Amino acid sequence: MSCEDIQESLSLYCDDGLAPEARASCYQHLEVCPVCRAHLAELRSIRQSLAMLPRPSVPADLVPAINHALIAEAAARDVRSHVTFADVISELLWPRVTRYAFSSVASLLLFASVFLALRPQLIALNEAVRAFDAALTMSDSIDPSARYDINRPISPESYSALRAPFNAESPSLNPSGALASLGRSSVATTNGRRPDADDMMVVADVFSNGAASLADVMRAPRDPRMLEDFQKALRQDAAFVPAELDRRPGTMRVVYSVHRVDVHDRNY
Numbered sequence: 001m002s003c004e005d006i007q008e009s010l011s012l013y014c015d016d017g018l019a020p021e022a023r024a025s026c027y028q029h030l031e032v033c034p035v036c037r038a039h040l041a042e043l044r045s046i047r048q049s050l051a052m053l054p055r056p057s058v059p060a061d062l063v064p065a066i067n068h069a070l071i072a073e074a075a076a077r078d079v080r081s082h083v084t085f086a087d088v089i090s091e092l093l094w095p096r097v098t099r100y101a102f103s104s105v106a107s108l109l110l111f112a113s114v115f116l117a118l119r120p121q122l123i124a125l126n127e128a129v130r131a132f133d134a135a136l137t138m139s140d141s142i143d144p145s146a147r148y149d150i151n152r153p154i155s156p157e158s159y160s161a162l163r164a165p166f167n168a169e170s171p172s173l174n175p176s177g178a179l180a181s182l183g184r185s186s187v188a189t190t191n192g193r194r195p196d197a198d199d200m201m202v203v204a205d206v207f208s209n210g211a212a213s214l215a216d217v218m219r220a221p222r223d224p225r226m227l228e229d230f231q232k233a234l235r236q237d238a239a240f241v242p243a244e245l246d247r248r249p250g251t252m253r254v255v256y257s258v259h260r261v262d263v264h265d266r267n268y
């Protein structure tokens, strides 16, 4: 047996509560182990000190107080024996009912507070869905001949109809405008330039007639001629379709990000 095992059973050993075999092995260990012997001595001295403590005296009024409480309890039980069956049922049910009522009131309050907190978002979501539906039905009601037809050149009307309902937030490019043709013509002139020389990010104001003007350059292209061409194309003619075709506000500020994408020509 280890010292730990012995020290755990020392209390029982003191009280003579161990089985004979355990007691014998404990005794044998104590014979040879000074550490456990010291523990036993300490335990014995603690017990002795505890035994020498004065006995606490019973307060003089304890017995009359207990008797009084017992008489009161008996009287209460006597009264309770006269209660009706309905009283018993209501007494049984009341704590449960109040508990359930409390938890359902708590859940109602929680639901109400969550609902109130989310209400503006729900209303906004509902309005967005309605606006989207309205835009979809509007685009359905557009004359089908104005819609995109692969066999006909893209017109400002067909292009803005094609972009519904997004054109209320971002103006549609005028497909026959200078800005649109700039994209096409720059392909021919990019040969020999650095691959990302044309990349730029600009802010432009788009007016109700579709004309636009450069408001700010957030990232200038490495080739300054590109920016000049862009600015010229914005000023030259209506770069975007008129506001009424897009159903967009009169003047809008847009961020234009231009990236060059290489498309390798092949003979098809």
Ligand SMILES: [Zn+2]
Residues within 6 Å of the ligand: 002, 003, 006, 029, 033, 034, 035, 036, 037
């Ligand atoms: Zn030991």
